[in-house]
Amino acid sequence: MNMKTVNGWLNIIQNWIYPPTCLLCGDSGERGLDLCGACERHLPRTGTACLRCGEALPDGAPSPCGRCLQHPPPFDNCLAAFRYEEPIRHLIHGLKFGRRHACARTLGELTACYFREHAEPPDVIVPVPLHPSRYRERGFNQSLEIARHLSRNLRIPLEFQACARGHTSRPQAELSAKERTKNIRGAFRLEREIKVRHVAILDDVVTTGATVSELARTLRQASIERIDVWAVARA
Numbered sequence: 001m002n003m004k005t006v007n008g009w010l011n012i013i014q015n016w017i018y019p020p021t022c023l024l025c026g027d028s029g030e031r032g033l034d035l036c037g038a039c040e041r042h043l044p045r046t047g048t049a050c051l052r053c054g055e056a057l058p059d060g061a062p063s064p065c066g067r068c069l070q071h072p073p074p075f076d077n078c079l080a081a082f083r084y085e086e087p088i089r090h091l092i093h094g095l096k097f098g099r100r101h102a103c104a105r106t107l108g109e110l111t112a113c114y115f116r117e118h119a120e121p122p123d124v125i126v127p128v129p130l131h132p133s134r135y136r137e138r139g140f141n142q143s144l145e146i147a148r149h150l151s152r153n154l155r156i157p158l159e160f161q162a163c164a165r166g167h168t169s170r171p172q173a174e175l176s177a178k179e180r181t182k183n184i185r186g187a188f189r190l191e192r193e194i195k196v197r198h199v200a201i202l203d204d205v206v207t208t209g210a211t212v213s214e215l216a217r218t219l220r221q222a223s224i225e226r227i228d229v230w231a232v233a234r235a
């Protein structure tokens, strides 16, 4: 029996013992997801957005946006699977603050469907390292947990040891847009070489883009040609 058959059987057994259940309403899940069809249809999907920075744009507006034309970001493009609104916010919070790992699996599978369709596959996925004090508090990095499922689904390797986040910066969530850029400067360092051409940085929520921009600058030092940003949600 090959691995594919073994995994197929394991899935059947798992679905029989723990049938997929909607994390949002408690109904039966569909397509093996912990979401029912009705809840999945109502997720806040991304509409028209700037291909460069991922910022939402009015329908028919030219891309890249005016701001990207004037000040191009240090990454090549940014794609977000969802808008940071309910119930996506509920799933992200369920993982971050409620430690519900079923939320990581669901977000990983949903984003895998989106990026499979909309993005060019990178050589590796690099989850944004968590601020060390946040990591101590939480015990896990939500972006890495989502990335594990994304990586397995898309069969793209994960690289989570090449970049580390230093102790110097304050947690970004407490700061204004301007303070975020200043606070995050120099926060990441390369721990080892990454010898690939194309990476996708994965973040759970991209707000001002300051964190992913700084990580992209750090990765450029490793002479990576193409750096994309994949966000589960864009605020």
Ligand SMILES: [Zn+2]
Binding pocket: 022, 023, 024, 025, 026, 027, 035, 036, 037, 038, 039, 040
């Ligand atoms: Zn539901």
Ligand SMILES: [Zn+2]
Binding pocket: 050, 051, 052, 053, 054, 055, 064, 065, 066, 067, 068
């Ligand atoms: Zn833009």
